[in-house]
Amino acid sequence: MMNQLNCIWSLPRFYKRVISLVVDSVFVSLAFIFAYWARLGNFNSLPDTFWLVLIGAIIVTLLVNVRLGLYRAVLRYLTFHAFSAILLGAAISALSITSFSYFFNAPIPRTVPIIYFPFFVMLCGGSRLLVRALIVQIPKKGSEAVLVFGAGATGRQLALALRQASSCRIKGYIDQDTSLVNTIIQGVTVYHVDKMEELINKFNIKKVLLAIPKASRSERKKVIERLLPYAVEVLTVPDFDDIVSGKAKINELQDVAVDDLLGRDVVEPDSSLMGANITGKVVMVTGAGGSIGSELCRQIIKQRPSTLILFDVSEFAVYKIDKELNEIQGKLSFKVNIVPLIGSVQRINRLMQTMKAFAVNTVYHAAAYKHVPLVEYNMVEGVRNNAFGTYYCAKAAIESGVSSFVLISTDKAVRPTNVMGATKRMAELALQALAEEEAKKPNGTRFCMVRFGNVLGSSGSVIPVFKKQIAENRPITVTHPDIIRYFMTIPEAAQLVIQAGSMGKGGDVFVLDMGDPVKIVDLAKNLIRLSGLEVKSSENPNGDIEIQFTGLRPGEKLFEELLIGDNTEKTLHERIMTANERFLSLSAFDDTMDKLGKACHEFDCDKVREILIAAPTGFQPTDGIGDSVWNANEQQRIRNDDNVLPLPFKDTKAR
Numbered sequence: 001m002m003n004q005l006n007c008i009w010s011l012p013r014f015y016k017r018v019i020s021l022v023v024d025s026v027f028v029s030l031a032f033i034f035a036y037w038a039r040l041g042n043f044n045s046l047p048d049t050f051w052l053v054l055i056g057a058i059i060v061t062l063l064v065n066v067r068l069g070l071y072r073a074v075l076r077y078l079t080f081h082a083f084s085a086i087l088l089g090a091a092i093s094a095l096s097i098t099s100f101s102y103f104f105n106a107p108i109p110r111t112v113p114i115i116y117f118p119f120f121v122m123l124c125g126g127s128r129l130l131v132r133a134l135i136v137q138i139p140k141k142g143s144e145a146v147l148v149f150g151a152g153a154t155g156r157q158l159a160l161a162l163r164q165a166s167s168c169r170i171k172g173y174i175d176q177d178t179s180l181v182n183t184i185i186q187g188v189t190v191y192h193v194d195k196m197e198e199l200i201n202k203f204n205i206k207k208v209l210l211a212i213p214k215a216s217r218s219e220r221k222k223v224i225e226r227l228l229p230y231a232v233e234v235l236t237v238p239d240f241d242d243i244v245s246g247k248a249k250i251n252e253l254q255d256v257a258v259d260d261l262l263g264r265d266v267v268e269p270d271s272s273l274m275g276a277n278i279t280g281k282v283v284m285v286t287g288a289g290g291s292i293g294s295e296l297c298r299q300i301i302k303q304r305p306s307t308l309i310l311f312d313v314s315e316f317a318v319y320k321i322d323k324e325l326n327e328i329q330g331k332l333s334f335k336v337n338i339v340p341l342i343g344s345v346q347r348i349n350r351l352m353q354t355m356k357a358f359a360v361n362t363v364y365h366a367a368a369y370k371h372v373p374l375v376e377y378n379m380v381e382g383v384r385n386n387a388f389g390t391y392y393c394a395k396a397a398i399e400s401g402v403s404s405f406v407l408i409s410t411d412k413a414v415r416p417t418n419v420m421g422a423t424k425r426m427a428e429l430a431l432q433a434l435a436e437e438e439a440k441k442p443n444g445t446r447f448c449m450v451r452f453g454n455v456l457g458s459s460g461s462v463i464p465v466f467k468k469q470i471a472e473n474r475p476i477t478v479t480h481p482d483i484i485r486y487f488m489t490i491p492e493a494a495q496l497v498i499q500a501g502s503m504g505k506g507g508d509v510f511v512l513d514m515g516d517p518v519k520i521v522d523l524a525k526n527l528i529r530l531s532g533l534e535v536k537s538s539e540n541p542n543g544d545i546e547i548q549f550t551g552l553r554p555g556e557k558l559f560e561e562l563l564i565g566d567n568t569e570k571t572l573h574e575r576i577m578t579a580n581e582r583f584l585s586l587s588a589f590d591d592t593m594d595k596l597g598k599a600c601h602e603f604d605c606d607k608v609r610e611i612l613i614a615a616p617t618g619f620q621p622t623d624g625i626g627d628s629v630w631n632a633n634e635q636q637r638i639r640n641d642d643n644v645l646p647l648p649f650k651d652t653k654a655r
Helices: 002-009 013-040 048-067 080-103 112-137 153-163 193-202 217-227 240-245 258-262 271-275 291-301 315-329 348-357 372-377 379-399 419-438 462-471 490-503 520-530 586-601 605-614 628-643 649-654
Strands: 144-149 168-175 188-192 207-210 233-236 282-286 307-312 337-342 362-365 404-408 446-451 454-456 476-478 487-489 508-512 545-549 568-570 576-579
Touching (some): 013 048, 013 112, 153 168, 168 193, 168 207, 188 193, 193 217, 207 217, 217 258, 217 520, 258 454, 258 520, 271 490, 282 291, 291 362, 291 490, 348 379, 362 379, 379 404, 379 419, 379 605, 419 605, 446 490, 462 476, 487 490, 490 508, 586 605
Parallel strands (some): 144 168, 207 233, 282 362, 362 404, 446 508, 454 487, 476 545
Antiparallel strands (some): 508 576, 568 576
């Protein structure tokens, strides 16, 4: 039966229209005959003029339907417009029966056209509804059964969109609203969330679509947690704001955002704090092409600075963010002077000339090497860029009369076990020492630093790596089963950095509330399950993706901290705290930097490490020196010593 119907559906449109004309002719005949019988109760005495009226009604009805475009309507996409055309066509058809009866002087009762009207509407409209239902309900080749979580407006729109697709068949809505349970929406039943397991097993569901774009992250997290025990892939509709603005479509399904797994709701930024250091001012962002730097630029441009200077050592990074910001500016109602500059924070003259030339008011210093193992392998460059680069940038700001300087720091600066963390703590010490001196001036530069943990989607983040490994069906690599990290989204981090910078009085160490720490192995397991796969382990040897533990990388800690001490204070913002921590005087810090600069110049990594440990950084290295060049030189020296021939005994004694 289905094969025969498929043959009809696959006919050329011309033949389909011919069939529609023939079928409608039959419907006119049946409706007219039924109406006549319903009025008189028999067919004993049909006059010859009866057939003339019928033929006339058929011709008029078909011509009217053609004119109304009824035969151009695609049944799969039948809408209210088509049914209004059927009603109008049926009314004209009934009127034509009255006219032809009068014209041919046919003895047809006056009530027959009235009875004919509903008969024809039922036959003509009902048949089209039946065909549409058959087309929609026929299982498409390769389609899979899915459930839609959310029976609201978004869920209904998603169902309509997916009905036209060939990949999915919606078997039911899932909703927590008890008032919707057991109702039928567009032919699909709404079930309570408690029925989810039963439905997944009954329909062999492999995919659940989340249609709750208005829900908060904490609410979405609760829903996702209910789905985690089942081996189903979870996809979600785009963000509601993106749908409304036209950036995304309702049927453009996406992977569940990792920030939904964290369940961390964003606090609306304080507009006064956001614009305090930016609106109408000249703002400079170092490291403008990086993960945090580029997001800072996106947030800053919305606050109407007069000029935004993009400063980065990477030509491609500057080009990319400059191009993006100019596209954003094209959609804004105001003009910002965007200045793309290539330069290194290790060149104090370049920094000073830039800040003076543009009369910079505010600096956001995001330039840093932050990948822990890479900085271990490039120890000297890490010190030069993170410690000296920040110091040079801060001194250039003082010489140029910059009002506010904000350093983007890291939780790895707290009791660091790696060079990257130690250099970032040195950067904090630089600002604290300079802030003490600047506080003595009437209009000195205000220095502050904002310390936070990992951000989702940054360069070097584990999330893209995990997703790539899952997509390629490879084992997920995690360094340690107990490793935990703090996470927040890049936009939230950038907003909080800007707001914290506005509250700085001088030398402040701001600490962002990162929420609860996340166990990395749990994050990996959740990503596997949300992809519709199972974790392969000794308990589940038939699983899909294995988690392999590779061991901690050089300088890596099991957990990170945000505070050196416990003396935190609240600020105007609920997610920003301030801490008072030990620091060096400017003279003591300069003396330390002189020694550190000499050790870096001589490439003496032993001495560099000694100085970092001696400074109040709290540096406690867990591994040997990892600098690749230094280690290669050491190996070369050992090989050269081994190749030296031993001297004669008397000469050896003389030495």
